[in-house]
Each structure stands twice: as structure tokens, then as C-alpha cells.
Amino acid sequence: MRNSIWVFVAVILFSSCTSEVKDYSAIKGKVNVEDITSILIQGKGYTKEIAVNEDGTFSDTLKAPEGMYGLIAGVDRATLYLKNGYDLNLELVAGEAENTVLFTGEGAETNNYLKEKAAFFMSDYANPKSYFKLEKAAYELRLSEAKAKFNESAVDISKVDSSVIEIVGQSDKQLFAYVESNYEQNHASLAMLGAGKPSPVFSNYENFAGGTTSLSDLKGKFVYIDIWATWCGPCKREIPSLKLLEEEYHGKNIEFVSISVDNIDGKRGSHESWLKMVKDEELGGTQLFADNDFNSEFIRAYNINSIPRFILIDPKGNIVDADVLRPSNPKLKDYFTELGI
Structure with a gap:
């Protein structure tokens, strides 16, 4: 026993x-x-x-x-x-x-759940400006759709690590809280920069090729504007795609303009760093230097506080899109085709 x-x-x-x-x-x-x-x-x-x-x-x-x-x-x-x-x-x-x-x-359920939610945060549902540009009724409908979409899952949630659910849930709350608390102010601002409205203008910006350039000099063409700086990593990652875009659309009715907002006092980037990068990287298009970095009248008129930012203006000087797709987005060329570019 x-x-x-x-x-x-x-x-x-x-x-x-x-x-x-x-x-x-x-x-x-x-x-x-x-x-x-x-x-x-x-x-x-x-x-x-x-x-x-x-x-x-x-x-x-x-x-x-x-x-x-x-x-x-x-x-x-x-x-x-x-x-x-x-x-x-x-x-x-x-x-x-x-x-x-x-x-x-x-561990597959946790990782598939992460992949599923990453796809949501990479979609237009996670872009606050896609809500801000809508009128009230359409905004409320889209917000409701986005929340429902986020809560959908093909994964067995009971098998997902609780810490991951908490992390994802916090991101979800932050996104929708930001959208809901900032809609009114941003919608009013975007309404002033809506499609068809006259674009704010810049005048006599230094041109790397020599002399100065104003937005009025470019009338008669679509103008695709890149607001960037030498210290901005995401800006620099767009450069290869922008170069390819400029090459593909060379000779067509569109001008590619890059405006540097490197600080004029040299605290974050400088006029010298702009000159050096444009030369060393052989940047194409029209390379301009803003007259007062982020405090330039043109930059403030477009409410730009983060970069890169891309703007599309039509041949008459009116806004097509105040926050248009980046060069790396494959949908941009389809958009150009729709506009007849």
C-alpha cells in the first residue's frame, strides 16, 4: 500500500x-x-x-x-x-x-487579434481628419460605424492575452475621445479650407534654383505641395516616393513644390541644412524655403502643426485637398487620374 x-x-x-x-x-x-x-x-x-x-x-x-x-x-x-x-x-x-x-x-489568438486591430489603426477609420471634414450627421454616422467596426473580431477574445486587450482598448479610447472632443473646432477650421475654396497664398519664398517664387507664379497648373523639414524622419521617408512621382508626371499639368519649415533661428534644422540636403539628395521639383518656419503666414493659414503635410491646389488657385494623400500612398495616382492630371 x-x-x-x-x-x-x-x-x-x-x-x-x-x-x-x-x-x-x-x-x-x-x-x-x-x-x-x-x-x-x-x-x-x-x-x-x-x-x-x-x-x-x-x-x-x-x-x-x-x-x-x-x-x-x-x-x-x-x-x-x-x-x-x-x-x-x-x-x-x-x-x-x-x-x-x-x-x-x-499564442496565435493574441497575435491575430493584434494584426486585426493594427489593420483598423492603419485604415482611414483611425484618421481624425476623415471625421472632421464631415458635416454633423455624416460625422455621427461614421463615428458609429467606426466604433462598431473596431469591436468586430474574428478572433476568440477569451483566448487573447488580457494585457493586449487592455493596450488596444486604451488606444481605442484615446482615438475616439480625441475625435469627439475636437470635432467642432476642427470641422470649422477645415470648412474654411474645403475643396473649391481659394487657397491661402505664399509670396516670394526663396527658391533653391535662384530668385523667389510665389503661389501666383504657378497658376495654370495643379500644385502638389509638400511641407517638410530636414529634421523630420517621416518627411525624409517620403522623398524616394516623391522623386518617383515627379519623374512619372514630368511634363504633365502639375507642379511639385516642396516648402521647408526648417527653423530660421537654427534651433531645429536651419537654412544651411536645407541648402545642403536639397543639394546632396538632388531633390527635384520646386524647392522653397518658408519665410518664418511654422510661423509663416501660409503655414498658419493651413493650420499646419505637424509634418509631413501635403496640399493639392487646382490651376485656378483653389483648394482641391488641404490634406491630400502622401506620395507613398498608391491611391494618390488614381486620385490624380480622376482629376485628369
Whole structure:
């Protein structure tokens, strides 16, 4: 009888040991995208590069603190949530716009939920200006639709890590709180800058090519304006796309104008840094320097307090869109086609 009891106790102890949470997370999978030889996991002070085999497969364990990480494969990125005990299967597939990560295995629900919500925050539903430009009835309808859309999920929420639900929920609250508390003021401001309204003007801005240029000098063409600065990372990331756009539309009825708001006092960027970057990067189009950085009359008239900002003006000098799509957005060229450019 005593021996039977010890056998029973041993079985319980063994079971307890084997059910302990591992002190690492594991990932494995396959990359179905050409020319990817490794993937990088990065975040929270942790970095791990994982080699991708010739057949596209990969596998590794990660002793990473619990939390969100960036998964980098070539030029594409995805968000990854890691936690000890997770055993994730990842498949990277080429989508129309960017690579997509498909998750299965332990921890998949949390990561699929993150991917689902990231898609929402990358959509126009997360752009406050898409609400501010609407009249009251349309604004209220869109806000209701957005909240319903956010709350939709194809994932079993009961299997999603509670900390992730909390983080996503905070982002949701912040977005809609901002939209609701700022609608009235911003709607009134945007109404003054609505399509068809005469554009505010700039006069005698220094032109890198020599002399000065005013908006009135450009009448007769569509004018695509880029408000940027040498110290602005997101601005600089748009430069390659802007160069390609300028090249493709060369000779057409559109002028590409870049206006630098580098500080005139040199505290954040400077006139010299603007001259150097335009020269070194061989920036095309019409390169202008605002007369008083963010305090320039033209910049203030468009209520610009963050950059990059892109504006489209028609051949008559009227506003087409006071906050038009960026050069990197593939939909911009479709928009130009609709306008007959």
C-alpha cells in the first residue's frame, strides 16, 4: 500500500513539472517571399536575428521579456506579441501591398487579434481628419460605424492575452475621445479650407534654383505641395516616393513644390541644412524655403502643426485637398487620374 502511495505522489510531481510554463517562447514557420534570408525580432531592448533556410523555413527559441516586438522581414514589418510558453507558427506570405504574417499555434489568438486591430489603426477609420471634414450627421454616422467596426473580431477574445486587450482598448479610447472632443473646432477650421475654396497664398519664398517664387507664379497648373523639414524622419521617408512621382508626371499639368519649415533661428534644422540636403539628395521639383518656419503666414493659414503635410491646389488657385494623400500612398495616382492630371 505504501509503495502505491509513493507511485501516486511521483506521478503527480512528474505531471506538475511537465506542465510548468517554459521560460522562453518558440517560433517556427516559413517565409513564402523571395530573397528573405533572415527575419529580425526587435523590441524592449531585445534583438534576435533568425536565419531562414533555403526552403524558406525557420525555427528558434526566444528568451525575450513579455511584450510587443517588431518582426522585420526585408522591407516589411509586423507586430509580434511574445510571452513565455508561446509556441507560434508563422507563415509570411506576399500580399498585394505588403507581406502578411499568418499565425497559428499557442499564442496565435493574441497575435491575430493584434494584426486585426493594427489593420483598423492603419485604415482611414483611425484618421481624425476623415471625421472632421464631415458635416454633423455624416460625422455621427461614421463615428458609429467606426466604433462598431473596431469591436468586430474574428478572433476568440477569451483566448487573447488580457494585457493586449487592455493596450488596444486604451488606444481605442484615446482615438475616439480625441475625435469627439475636437470635432467642432476642427470641422470649422477645415470648412474654411474645403475643396473649391481659394487657397491661402505664399509670396516670394526663396527658391533653391535662384530668385523667389510665389503661389501666383504657378497658376495654370495643379500644385502638389509638400511641407517638410530636414529634421523630420517621416518627411525624409517620403522623398524616394516623391522623386518617383515627379519623374512619372514630368511634363504633365502639375507642379511639385516642396516648402521647408526648417527653423530660421537654427534651433531645429536651419537654412544651411536645407541648402545642403536639397543639394546632396538632388531633390527635384520646386524647392522653397518658408519665410518664418511654422510661423509663416501660409503655414498658419493651413493650420499646419505637424509634418509631413501635403496640399493639392487646382490651376485656378483653389483648394482641391488641404490634406491630400502622401506620395507613398498608391491611391494618390488614381486620385490624380480622376482629376485628369
